[in-house]
Amino acid sequence: MINEAARRRLHDIWNHLHDHPEPSMEEFATSAYLAGLLAEAGLEPRKFSDFPGFTVDAGEGVPRIGLRADMDALVQEVDGKRIAVHSCGHDANMAIVASVMLELAEQPEPLNGAVRAIFQPAEEAGNGAELVASLGAADGLEYLFGVHLRPQQELPAPCLAPAISHGACLFASGTITGEDHHGARPHLGANAVELALEISAGLQRIKVDPQIPSSAKMTMLHAGGRNLNVIPGSGCFGVDLRAQTNEAMATLRTGLVEVCRSVAANSGAEIRLDFRDEVPAAVIGHKAEAVLASSVTATLGREYLRPRIVTSGSDDFHFYTRQNPALQAAMLAVGANVQPGLHHPDMTFDGGAMERAVDVLLASCRQSLARSE
Secondary structure, eight states, X not given: OOOHHHHHHHHHHHHHHHHSOOOTTOTHHHHHHHHHHHHHTTOOOEEOSSSSOEEEEEESSSOOEEEEEEOOOEEEEETTEEEEEOOSSHHHHHHHHHHHHHHHHTOSSXXXXXXXXEEEOOTTTTOHHHXXXXXXXXXXXXXXXXXXXXXXXXXXXXXXXXXEEOOEEEEEEEEEEOOOEETTOGGGSOOHHHHHHHHHHHHTTOOOOTTSOEEEEEEEEEEOOSOTTEEOSOEEEEEEEEESSHHHXXXXXXXXXXXXXXXXXXXXXXXXEEEEEEEOOOOOOHHHHHHHHHHHHHHTOGGGBOOOEEOSOOOGGGHHHHHOTTOEEEEEEEEEEEBSOTTOTTXXXXXXXXXXXXXXXXXXXXXXHHHTO
């Protein structure tokens, strides 16, 4: 268990990060602060050249174990102003991983190997991990552990779970291109509003295995203007796709493409789709999950351990396994009595949850280093 000085340092780090939130791809001061702390401990952070964030190793040799912390805050309205707010707990994730690395750097005995921390930008934008993974930050790792606070209703404090099974998420922006025509002559062309509604209805007819949670819905539609006697030939729409598995997401994506192709063919209008911000579903490494589970039991007690969390929410953490399919990866779910909930601007949580997470991740690093010999 971490000592009192380490606990105070952990909370000091969190206080600083909580008071200095930065949005996605703007986490330069956050990155500099954390890199400075770790450099003072004798470690050598390596900053990314084109965007915020860095990697840092503790121990000797080629790193086989990895820890990932996401750095960005959300931009939300608070007291009538749009400001950055750490309402998803990324300040806690960073403080936990930084504290683990500091503890490893200060070990009196040398580590049996090396551990790499990845401080990653832009998780909320859905593309930070993909950028970092493409740089090879996780290449060569055998294990990668993430960490995230959980809402009270999902996992109450002081319990922890050894994995979070996130769903896949994909957004599509669509454009309908045609010609406007007179409201008295609807037979002269296609109505972009009606075409969008056909697409929306078609989404509900896509066949996905009913045992796999999924949803496809139109979340934005714009067509027409102030003159209500003009039938709009052009418009734009947005679609949000969610699925608990990557296979089900592939079915939804193919289905949306086919729906739009059919509507376009029947109407004569041109319909284009632009897919963006894809986040894959979790592919959980059973060895990584077992390490986290046994570390919870060893450090805290069996009564603290709960089964893996299944959530329809998404996290770009799972890009690392897409880039490195052999990687054993799992995200530690930390019961923290988050209230009113994640992404609420007034979110609060049990600060002691961070201490428990540090203890579990320290034990997991040591255990997985021994396993990977």
